[in-house]
Amino acid sequence: MKIDSEHLEILAMIVERGGLTEGAEALGKSQPSVSRTMALLEDRVGAPLFEAGKRPLRPTELGENLARIGARIHALNAEASRLVQSYRKGHTGRLRIAGTPIFMDGVVSTFIADFQTRRPEVQIAQSYGYFDQLTASLRNGSLDMAIVPLHPSGVPADMSFVPLLPGRNVIAARAGHPLMRRGAITLADIEPYPWIAPPADSPLFRDLQRALKSIGKEEFRVSFSGGTLASIISILAGSDALTVLPYSVVFLSRKTAGLDALRLKIEHPDRQLGMLSLDGATPPPALRQFAGFLADEFALLQARIQHEGQVTQRRG
Amino acid sequence: MKIDSEHLEILAMIVERGGLTEGAEALGKSQPSVSRTMALLEDRVGAPLFEAGKRPLRPTELGENLARIGARIHALNAEASRLVQSYRKGHTGRLRIAGTPIFMDGVVSTFIADFQTRRPEVQIAQSYGYFDQLTASLRNGSLDMAIVPLHPSGVPADMSFVPLLPGRNVIAARAGHPLMRRGAITLADIEPYPWIAPPADSPLFRDLQRALKSIGKEEFRVSFSGGTLASIISILAGSDALTVLPYSVVFLSRKTAGLDALRLKIEHPDRQLGMLSLDGATPPPALRQFAGFLADEFALLQARIQHEGQVTQRRG
DNA sequence: TGCTAATATTGCTTTGCGTTATGAAGATAG
DNA sequence: CTATCTTCATAACGCAAAGCAATATTAGCA
Numbered sequence: 001m002k003i004d005s006e007h008l009e010i011l012a013m014i015v016e017r018g019g020l021t022e023g024a025e026a027l028g029k030s031q032p033s034v035s036r037t038m039a040l041l042e043d044r045v046g047a048p049l050f051e052a053g054k055r056p057l058r059p060t061e062l063g064e065n066l067a068r069i070g071a072r073i074h075a076l077n078a079e080a081s082r083l084v085q086s087y088r089k090g091h092t093g094r095l096r097i098a099g100t101p102i103f104m105d106g107v108v109s110t111f112i113a114d115f116q117t118r119r120p121e122v123q124i125a126q127s128y129g130y131f132d133q134l135t136a137s138l139r140n141g142s143l144d145m146a147i148v149p150l151h152p153s154g155v156p157a158d159m160s161f162v163p164l165l166p167g168r169n170v171i172a173a174r175a176g177h178p179l180m181r182r183g184a185i186t187l188a189d190i191e192p193y194p195w196i197a198p199p200a201d202s203p204l205f206r207d208l209q210r211a212l213k214s215i216g217k218e219e220f221r222v223s224f225s226g227g228t229l230a231s232i233i234s235i236l237a238g239s240d241a242l243t244v245l246p247y248s249v250v251f252l253s254r255k256t257a258g259l260d261a262l263r264l265k266i267e268h269p270d271r272q273l274g275m276l277s278l279d280g281a282t283p284p285p286a287l288r289q290f291a292g293f294l295a296d297e298f299a300l301l302q303a304r305i306q307h308e309g310q311v312t313q314r315r316g
Numbered sequence: 317m318k319i320d321s322e323h324l325e326i327l328a329m330i331v332e333r334g335g336l337t338e339g340a341e342a343l344g345k346s347q348p349s350v351s352r353t354m355a356l357l358e359d360r361v362g363a364p365l366f367e368a369g370k371r372p373l374r375p376t377e378l379g380e381n382l383a384r385i386g387a388r389i390h391a392l393n394a395e396a397s398r399l400v401q402s403y404r405k406g407h408t409g410r411l412r413i414a415g416t417p418i419f420m421d422g423v424v425s426t427f428i429a430d431f432q433t434r435r436p437e438v439q440i441a442q443s444y445g446y447f448d449q450l451t452a453s454l455r456n457g458s459l460d461m462a463i464v465p466l467h468p469s470g471v472p473a474d475m476s477f478v479p480l481l482p483g484r485n486v487i488a489a490r491a492g493h494p495l496m497r498r499g500a501i502t503l504a505d506i507e508p509y510p511w512i513a514p515p516a517d518s519p520l521f522r523d524l525q526r527a528l529k530s531i532g533k534e535e536f537r538v539s540f541s542g543g544t545l546a547s548i549i550s551i552l553a554g555s556d557a558l559t560v561l562p563y564s565v566v567f568l569s570r571k572t573a574g575l576d577a578l579r580l581k582i583e584h585p586d587r588q589l590g591m592l593s594l595d596g597a598t599p600p601p602a603l604r605q606f607a608g609f610l611a612d613e614f615a616l617l618q619a620r621i622q623h624e625g626q627v628t629q630r631r632g
Numbered sequence: 633t634g635c636t637a638a639t640a641t642t643g644c645t646t647t648g649c650g651t652t653a654t655g656a657a658g659a660t661a662g
Numbered sequence: 663c664t665a666t667c668t669t670c671a672t673a674a675c676g677c678a679a680a681g682c683a684a685t686a687t688t689a690g691c692a
Contacts, residue, residue: 005321005322005325006321006322008396019669020669032653032671032673033651047598054658055668060600066400073392077324080324080385084319084363088363093377141369141370284378337637347639348681348684349682351639352641353679355641370689371689371690372689
C-alpha cells in the first residue's frame with residue numbers, strides 16, 4: 001500500500017487553502033483533476049479524508065494528519081528543485097581543482113578565496129599534482145579541472161586548454177637581498193648564494209636547471225628542496241638564498257612576504273599557465289562559473305603586472 | 317520545473333544500494349524501469365546524476381544531494397503509510413464520546429482509562445449531554461458516539477443502539493449510614509433523611525421522582541442538587557443524605573468512595589444504558605475498537621454485579 | 633581479447649493525470 | 663422554504679509515463 005507523495009502534497013494544499021477549488025487553483029490544476037485525485041487517494045487509503053456532506057470541504061482527523069505529512073514532503077520537494085536550479089546556474093556544487101603546487105599556493109588559492117566569498121555554496125576541493133597525474137585524473141573523472149603550465153602543442157587531443165598567464169619565471173630572493181640594489185647582475189654576482197630548489201620531479205625544477213644553464217651556470221648549490229611555497233618563502237625571507245619562481249607568484253607575494261625578483265633576465269619557458277579540462281564529459285555548471293571567474297581575475301592580474309613593469313622601467 | 321518525488325525516492329534507493337540493478341530489486345521493479353526513470357529524471361534535471369561510464373553506477377555530487385532529499389521523502393511517505401495502517405486498524409484516531417454525566421463519570425470514564433492504556437494513540441474527547449443534544453451532535457457529525465439510557469422503542473430511526481447494562485437504579489447512601497444495617501426498610505425509615513438531587517433536567521432526576529413515588533413518597537426534601545458525581549459522592553460521604561444512582565455507579569464506587577445501596581426495591585425504569593451511534597456515516601475505525609472494548613468490559617461488569625448479588629443474597 | 637555482469641534501448645500495454653463539459657448538492661438570503 | 667450561488671463530483675477522451683519482456687551495449691576483468 002504505497003501512497004503517492006504527489007497526492008499527499010495536493011491534500012496538504014487543499015487543507016491549507018481551506019477548499020478543493022482554491023487548492024486546485026493554487027496548484028495550477030483544474031478543479032476536477034484534484035477532485036478525482038482526492039477520490040483516488042481516499043479509495044486507496046480506505047478511509048474518508050474529508051467530512052462527508054460539508055461544502056467548504058473540511059478534512060477529517062486522518063486527512064489533517066496526512067496533510068501535515070504532505071506539507072513536509074512538499075517542502076522537501078521544493079528544496080530539491082531549488083538545489084537543482086542552483087546547481088544548474090553553477091551556484092552550487094563541488095569542484096575538484098588541482099595544479100602544480102607552487103602556482104596553486106601562490107596565485108590560484110587567493111583567487112579561490114575570492115570566488116568562495118562570491119559563491120559560498122560551491123565547495124572546492126583543491127589538490128596538487130603534475131601533468132601526467134593530472135591528465136590521468138581528468139580522464140578518470142576524479143578531477144574537474146587542472147591548472148598547469150603547458151605549451152599549446154602539448155595539449156592532449158581529448159582536452160581543452162585555456163591560457164591564463166605566460167609562464168614567465170624569475171630568480172627570486174628576499175626584498176632586502178644584497179643583489180637587489182644592483183642595477184645589472186652578472187653570473188659572478190650570483191655565485192656565492194645557495195639555492196632553494198622545488199621538488200626534483202616538478203617542472204619548476206627543470207625550469208630552474210634550464211634557466212641557470214641559460215645564463216651559463218651549470219652547477220648550483222642546493223640548500224633546501226622539496227618544500228611547499230610557504231616554507232620556501234620562509235627560508236627565502238630568513239636567508240640570502242635564491243630560487244626560481246613564476247613571476248606572478250613573486251608579484252603577489254611581494255608585499256606580504258617581502259619577496260622580490262632579481263634584475264636578471266633568464267630564459268623563460270615557452271609555456272602558458274592555464275586551465276586544462278576534459279572535452280567529452282559534461283562539466284559541472286559551477287566549473288563554467290569558476291573558469292570564467294579565473295579568466296577575468298588573471299586578465300586583471302596580467303594588467304597589473306604589466307603596469308607595474310612600465311612604472312618600474314620608467315623609474316629604473 | 318517540478319520534480320517527481322517518486323523519482324527522488326528511486327534515486328535514493330539506487331544510491332543506498334550502490335547500483336541500479338540492486339536498487340530496482342529492492343524497489344520491486346524491473347531494472348529497465350528504473351533505468352528509464354533515472355534517464356527521464358536526468359533529462360528534466362538537466363544535469364548528470366551518475367558519473368558517466370562507471371559500471372557500478374556511482375552518483376555525482378548533485379545525484380548524492382538529491383538522493384539525500386529522496387531518502388527523507390521516502391521516510392515521510394513511509395510514515396504516512398504507517399499512519400494509514402494504524403488508523404485503519406483503529407489504533408489511531410480521535411473519538412468524540414459523550415453521555416449522561418453521572419454515568420460517564422461513574423462508570424465509562426474508568427473504562428476509557430483502561431482503553432487508553434491499551435491504545436494510547438487513540439485520543440478520546442469526552443463531553444456531557446442529554447438525549448436531545450446528543451442525537452443532534454451525532455447527526456451533525458460533531459460526535460462519534462453517545463452513551464445514554466434508552467428504551468429500545470426510543471431509538472431514532474437513523475441510529476443504532478447497542479445495550480450495555482440494564483438501567484437499574486438504587487437509593488444510595490454512605491456505607492456507614494444508619495439505614496444500612498437494617499434488613500428491611502420502610503417508608504417511615506427513610507422519612508428523616510434529606511435528598512441529593514441530580515440536575516433537574518436530567519433523566520436521573522425524573523427517575524428519582526418516579527422511584528420515590530413508586531414507594532409512596534410524593535414529597536422529599538432536597539438538600540443539594542446539580543452537582544457532578546464527584547460532589548455528590550463527597551456530600552453523601554459526609555452526611556446522612558440519600559440519592560438515586562445507577563446501581564453500576566454505586567457498585568464501582570463502593571470501595572473507593574464508601575458508598576452503598578439501600579435494601580429498598582424501587583421501580584427501575586425500563587431502559588438500558590447503551591451506545592448510540594449514527595447509521596449513515598462511516599465511523600472512524602477506532603470507534604469499532606472502542607465499542608467492542610466497552611461491550612466486553614460491560615459484560616464483565618454485569619457478571620461481577622450478578623455474582624456479588626448472589627453472594628449478598630446468600631449472606632443476607 | 634573475450635567473458636561476465638551491469639546498464640541502456642526497444643516495443644508494447646496499462647495506468648493515471650490532464651483537460652472541458654456537465655451534473656448534483658450544500659450553503660445562503662430573502 | 664424556495665431560489666440562487668458556490669462548491670464539488672462525474673463523464674469522456676487524449677496524452678504522458680510507468681510497467682514488463684526481450685535484446686543490445688558496454689565497463690571491468692582475467
